[in-house]
Amino acid sequence: MMATTANPLPNRTTVAVIAVSLLVLLSTPVVPCPGPCSCSRTYVGCSGRGFTAIPDNIPNTTTWLGLHDNGIQTINNNTFIDLSNLMYLSLHNNVITTLSNGTFSGLSNLQRLSISQNLIRKIHSGTLNGLFNLKILNMNHNFIRSITNGAFMGLSNLEYLNVGYNSITTLNNGTFSGLSSLQRLDISHNRIRRISGGAFDGLLRLSRLDLDYNLIRNITNDTFVGLFNLEYLDLRHNSITSITSGAFTGLSNLLTLDLRNNFITRIHSNTLAGLSNLRTLDLDKNAIPNFSGIVLPNLKRLYLRYSDITRLANDFFTGLSSLNYLYLHNDITTIVSGTFIGVSSLQYLDLHNNNIKTITNGSFIGLTSLSTLDLQNNKITTITNGSFTGLSSLSELDLQNNNIKTICSGAFSGLDNLQILNLDENLITNISNDTFVGLSRLTHLYLHNNVIMDIERGTFSSLSSLLYLYLQNNNITTIDNGIFSGPGNLRIINLDDNIITYISNDTFAGLSRLWSLYLRNNAITTVASGTSSGFVNHGRLYLDNNIITNINNDTFVVELSVGWTIFAH
Structure with a gap:
């Protein structure tokens, strides 16, 4: 039998240590939580409790104090004198009207202070004294009309200051003195009319204004x-x-300049001097008819929408050699040949919502890197041969919602990399068999909402990569056999809302990869047997809202045998 050993009794030393520990615990006073606040370790939450003054007996170990959403009107001097451990103080959404000198005395470790959404009218010098470690200060949504010089002295560690949504009218020299670590300054939504020279002196680290x-x-x-x-x-x-010319001199690290929605009528050649690293310039909704002579060698994005531009001269964008994105919604009627010479890096050109009627040969010469051209919502009537000469990298061309009636032979020649062509919502009546010659990489073709009556055989024969073809809402009455021969990879054909009457068994021959065929809302009376012979398994054929009267016994035998779903309500 194995002998059992009893647990040894604690020695006298162990007993003594335990006794002393218990005495210490029992003798340590429990710090009360100011009612009706909630406390958890160093967190004290007193928000939304109906306080009209700062509560007493806040534990001096508190690091996070929430006093927002109350009715606090006044903060007495030295109120926080014993809270040297406090790091976060929230006082927003109260009715505080005045902050006097000494209000925040004792808060030497405070890092974040929010006193937004109060009734404060002025920031006095000395109000924020002692907040040496403050990093974030929110004073937005008050009624501040003025900031006394020196109001922020001593806040050498402040990184973010928000005084937006106030009533400040003037920024004087020295307003922000002492903020040597400030990185972001928000003074938006005020009534500032005048900024004195030197108003931002000392803000050596400011990155956003x-x-x-x-x-x-x-x-x-x-x-x-x-x-x-x-x-x-x-x-x-x-x-x-x-x-003033040279107004931005010295801002050599500026990346984004937003000037939209102003009343600027002219940009001189020296107006933007010094902005050597500018990447984005937004001049939307001004009245700038000319941009010639501006040199911004690193600019990537330029917004000139709604700026009263009616004509693009051939030196309009000289000096913008790195431009990638250009937005020009205006009242442009003419694009002169050579307009875009010098911006060979352009990848996206937005010209929609203008009054362009004609695209002359050579309009886009020089845009060898352009991948997207948006010309929707203009008044273009004809696409002539050579309209898009030089756009060898173009992958998307949007011409929807124009007045296009005629597409000349070779209109899209040279667009060897085009993948998406949008011609919907125009006035096209006929498509000839040489309209899309050369577009061997086209995958999406949008021709819906036109007045197309006739499609010549062979029209799509060169579109070997075409996947999606949209022809709905036209006036097509007949689809000749073999009309879709060539694009053998087609996935979707939409012929809804036409006036087609008959579908023969060779109409869609060779489309072995077709997923969906839409023929709804036509005038189809007869569907020949084997219509979808050779289609991919588990596709869909939509024949809803027709007047089909003639269906042979074997009309849908093939369709059903390969798992096609037929909708013919």
Whole structure:
């Protein structure tokens, strides 16, 4: 039998240690949680509890204090004097009207302070004294009219300042003194009319400045002095009418400049001088008829929509050698040959919503890298031979919603890489068999919502890569046998909403990979047997809303044998 050994009794030393530990625990006072707040370790949540003043007895170990969504009106000096461990303080959505000197005394470790959505009217010098470690300060949605010089002195670690949605009218020299670590400054949605020279002095690390939705009228050459590291400047929705030459000199690291929705009427050759690294420029909704002479060697995106441009001259974009994306919704009627010479890097050109009637030969010469051309919603009537000469890299061409009646032979010649062609919502009546010659890589062809009555045999014969063909809502009455020969990879054909009366058994011959065939809302009376002979397994044939009266016994034998679903309601 194995002997059992009893657990040894604790020695005197162990007993003594346990006794002392218990005495310490029992003698340590339990820090009360100010009612009716909720507390968890160093978190104290007092939000939405109906407080009209800062509650007493907040534990001095608190690191996170939520006092938002109350009715607090006043904060007495030294209220937070014992909360040296506090790192986060939320006071937003109260009714605080004044912040006096000493309001935040004792909060030397505070990193985030939110006092937005209150009734504060002014930021006094000394109000924020002692917040040496503050990194984020939200004062948006108040009624602040002015910021006293030196108001932010001492906040050398602040990285983000939001004073948006206030009533500030002027930014004086020295307004933001002391903010040597500031990276983002939001002063949007105020009433700023004037920015004094030197207003942003000392903001050496600022990378983003939001000044949108103000009343700024002029940008002078000392407005942004010293902002060497600025990357994003938002000036949209102001009342800017003039920009002094050299106004942006020194902003060599700026990547994005947003000037949309202003009243700028002219951009001079020196207006944007110094912006050597600018990547995106937005000038939408101004009144700039000419952009000639601007040199921005690294610009990638240019927005010039709704800017009263009626004509593109042949030197319009000289100096924009790196441009990739260009947006030009305006009232353009003419594109002169050679307009785009010099922007050979352009990949996306948006010309929709203009008044272009004619595309002359050579209009797009030089755009050897262009992949997408959007010409929808214009007034083009004819596509002539050579209209798209030079667009050897084009993969998508959108011509929908124009007035196109005629597509000349060879209109799309040279577009060897075109994959998507959109011609829907035009006035095309006939398609000849040489219309799409050379488009061997085309996968999507949109021809719906036209007035097409006749499609010549062989029209699609050169489209060997075509997958999707949309011909719905036209006036097609007859589909000749072999009309779809050539594009043997077709997946979808849509012929809904035409006036087709008869489908022969050779109409869709050779389409062994077809998934779906739409023939709804026609006037079909007869469907010959074996119509979908050779189609891929498990496809769909839609014959709804026709007037089929003649169906042979074996009409759908093939279709059903390969698992096709037939809809013929």
